[in-house]
Amino acid sequence: QVQLQESGPGLVKPSETLSLTCTVSGGSVSSGSSYWSWIRQPPGKGLEWIGYVYYSGGTNYNPSLKSRVTISVDTSKNQFSLKLRSVTAADTAVYYCARADYDISEALDYWGQGTLVTVSS
Amino acid sequence: QSALTQPPSVSGSPGQSVTISCTGTSSDVGSYNRVSWYQQPPGTAPKLMIYEVSNRPSGVPDRFSGSKSGNTASLTISGLQAEDEADYYCSSYTSSSTWVFGGGTKLTVL
Numbered sequence: 001q002v003q004l005q006e007s008g009p010g011l012v013k014p015s016e017t018l019s020l021t022c023t024v025s026g027g028s029v030s031s032g033s034s035y036w037s038w039i040r041q042p043p044g045k046g047l048e049w050i051g052y053v054y055y056s057g058g059t060n061y062n063p064s065l066k067s068r069v070t071i072s073v074d075t076s077k078n079q080f081s082l083k084l085r086s087v088t089a090a091d092t093a094v095y096y097c098a099r100a101d102y103d104i105s106e107a108l109d110y111w112g113q114g115t116l117v118t119v120s121s
Numbered sequence: 122q123s124a125l126t127q128p129p130s131v132s133g134s135p136g137q138s139v140t141i142s143c144t145g146t147s148s149d150v151g152s153y154n155r156v157s158w159y160q161q162p163p164g165t166a167p168k169l170m171i172y173e174v175s176n177r178p179s180g181v182p183d184r185f186s187g188s189k190s191g192n193t194a195s196l197t198i199s200g201l202q203a204e205d206e207a208d209y210y211c212s213s214y215t216s217s218s219t220w221v222f223g224g225g226t227k228l229t230v231l
Contacts, residue, residue: 039167039222046124046225047159047167047210062219063122096166106214107157107172114166 002027004097004112012091012119018084022097022112029078030055035100036080037108038071040093048093052100053080087119125150125211125223132229138199141226143211144192149221151192155214158187158196161225162207170209171196198228206230 008020022036029036037052051061053071061069065084073080084091094114100106126144133139143150143158150156156174159167169178171187174194184200194213198205211223 047222049220104172105155111166
């Protein structure tokens, strides 16, 4: 059973960089059939796909966030990370990490519990 | 990329059936059989219920079914139960090789 756990600061100042890490257990980020993903959900609103990273380091991002986002993978720690630069209050959201499984057309079959990040001075 | 269109809310009584629609365009839902559905009870992470339009992951009751016609995908829940009350989101692959979610639908079991 794959488990994912997000970690990182719960409060980020405007214009700074939001940084989160997702630790994977029960599975490997080096798996060739998995894409390691980030999704966010502003309070009271819907889900937004941020992007994903493959074990090789290849990435795919939401065009609306692409200029500010970097997703990377650390196979030695079995982790992957999200960096979102120049944040504003509009980036306040619960951030989820998840696994997209290639074998089921990249559906998101395992999710972390989510972590709330608030952007405020 | 614009969010897929879902009704804000649907409701039904226990035992009844409800259908949630998810309307996209020829650049996403209409062109790919890569539509997924997620269930999100309040305060919890989403759970995959349907992938590739109509396939259920192991452990998802067969009361949940999916279909697609043209640019619109649908999730049908039959034999409605109180535990089905949650928000439901659809998601589709797009011609830009990215993913887009629907705005979500709140299901109320009366």
